[in-house]
Amino acid sequence: MVEFQEDLSVVLGGAAGQGIQTVEEILTRTLKFSGYNVYANKEYMSRVRGGINTTEIRVSSKRVRAFVKKIDILIPFKRGVLPWVKDRISESTVVIGEKENVEEEFLEKIHFIEVPLTKMALDVGSQLYLNTIAAGIVVGIFRGELSAVEEYLKERFGSKGKNVVQKNIEAAKKGYELGLKLLKEGAVKVEVQRKEKARNEILLSGAEAVALGALAGGMNFLSFYPMSPSTGVAVFAAQHAEDFGIVVEQAEDEISAINMALGAWYAGVRAMVTTSGGGFALMTEALSLAGMAENPIVIHLAQRPGPATGLPTRTMQGDLNLALHAGHGDFPRIILAPGNIEEAFYLSAKAFNLADRYQVPVIILTDQYLVDTYYNLPELELDKVKVEKHIVEAKPGYRRYELTGDGISPRAIPGYGEDVVVANGNEHDEWGDITEDAELTVRMQEKRAIRKLKTIKKNAPLPRLIGGEDAKYIIVAWGSTLHIVEEAIEKLGRDDVALLHFSWLYPLNPEAKKFFEGKTIIAVELNITGQFAELLRREFGIEAHHRVLKYDGRPFSVEEILGALKGVIE
């Protein structure tokens, strides 16, 4: 018998199009509703049918927010799943499924619980119910609430008619009873405490958090060209466009998408584009225009491995350098990288105030891992989000590029006020007209690239230190690796190790330097060169003593970080 306690990782694997997502949805929703903390993340191939996709669902008594490598319970829906995840399987892994989906060579290494999924599905009426049966089994093993499963199935399949709903409920019940039977017979033992609190928490994905944050921040225009893994944000926004009274437009290409958004901002709207590396590359020309014209813009850049098409559906923190250096000429920008789903919400909202206030491009740097991750979280505090508008009226004599002390000119918009607003991508005078005057060019360059940058830097928030201030070792992480590193440090259990997490990447507040003094610095990044470590070197002259880097297109796991930290520290 295998016993699992408090924190389990359930992995489902099968071909694209086999309905794994349905099982994932049933499980995460109903287990959360049954009072468990849940976390889910998927990895998938760039294809519509076939291949092997997997989903990891962590079910825990504690809040869980990080990817783990270990698999406690594995449900394969086809042959090939076990070899695909072989390095995540151990002797304590329980595989539940049909024999034909488990390769011979694994039978000795795992605990195999054979369940006749196909036969059970056919008994219900069709092979189609296999997924629901599998979901039922897992819910049964956790003694989850069957009524929740039923409610969910009614919602999910309601539009397909009563019969489909009834059959699915029947299938879920069959699975559920089998799950309970497995427990009773002692085939597997699961002890996870329920937390009543989790029941009414919000189950939200990273992509949804970015979209909702943007909406809370006043986004009323979103343009995009579909590209994995950034499209989820556009899908969510499009589906709610009418209710929110916003425009969501799929442009002919990324060039058009960002230029539309620039036009919308020029006319007073809060606009965003959502894209990934290759799309952002196309947008760099317009990014430069935003820099010169001081046209605000918010860009959601969901990273995936490059160069070029790279690994379209996988993850990497490889586009920081692109975000930092994109565009020709010198102009300031702000780069944010949410560490978790809450931050994805709050920072996406804040991005609009920043763009509006400083009139610069604000890039929200997420990645496939973050946008495709979801878990239950407590309240999102909408009151915390304030929409700060910085638009002025164009009164007679208005000058779009008025030279000011802090490098920020009051921004008027066409049609609000009697006078006109002239914006310009050429070097310009205070009114916005073209100039080739040397002295004026110097003043305008300094306004943008020095004075404005200084103002932003001064107001930039500091990184978050998790752990003691006097820790000897500082793990430097940014963006979506937050909770993975955090959990690894927790498991490491040493007081002399702290995490310094950056979700505001650029420009860095000069005060941030103090966190590094006298410390052993370990940079953890999901890219091959340590792009953020290089940025720290450039900005502060700080050298990371160790770099923990991964670049196979997969997220870090808690175990990997833990192993690497042990290697460095002990």
Add this chain to the structure above:
Amino acid sequence: MNLPKGREAFEPKRPGSKDVAWCPGCGNFGIRNILISALTELGLRPSQVAIISGIGQAAKMPHYINANGYHTLHGRAIPIATGVKVANPELTVIAEGGDGDMYAEGGNHLLHAIRRNPGITVLIHDNQIYGLTKGQASPTTMKGMKTPTQPWGVFEEPFNVIALAIALDASFVARTFMGYFRESVEIIKKAIEHKGLAIVDIFHPCVSFNKVNTYAWYREHTYWMDDHDPYDREAAFKRAIETDPLPLGVFYINEKPTFEELVPAYKRDKTPLWKREPKVEEIKKILDIKRRL
């Protein structure tokens, strides 16, 4: 301070707008005067108009007319103008640029703008040459013309934007020659008043780099379509493929809903996007759903 009225209102007083970059005798001057007349005759005020231009000599228009303006990137005036219009449909939005701007770098955007049909007016200063970069062939340069970069003579087929736009069932398609002042003013007024995307190809000479398509050439090689029904697409297409003399006038009008009318945002509420506040209640609704099953 009272701002001037009428035609005078569109004459810029800003210091930087005095130094006009166009060559003496350039057709752009004529287009500027035509546009100012059209805007004045339509009773518009500078604050109600936004001229979005790309790059090039034609694209300098926002500096020589007093109106809201955004001088942007080569080929990108149309998407930017689309964003402006959807943000604030109350504005009269004009996208302006040369033949390179709109047909070469911006070609893809023009095609898709025709599909999207935003209520903007696209004015193309078509002098059949690249002027600012000193005389290379443009997408409308005639076959056989020798240039510094096509010393063997252009062998590519010139772009027939009129035929293309009609083929794509564009909303409003016209061509004029800036040498005909009154006719051009009337065409541009019609284009601005037209509800959907209006494309006006405006012939004008480049006195410095195009020695073929001169003022005289345009007069000799064009004619006005006096007996044409712009609502007849087939007839419009037939006219569009005539090559010499080239027809001038409104080729085609196809009244259809605009982008701003069709986007869900404006279905129930006509308030311009820029005046809207975030709907926190809707976010709460979504979060409540995410809290349940």
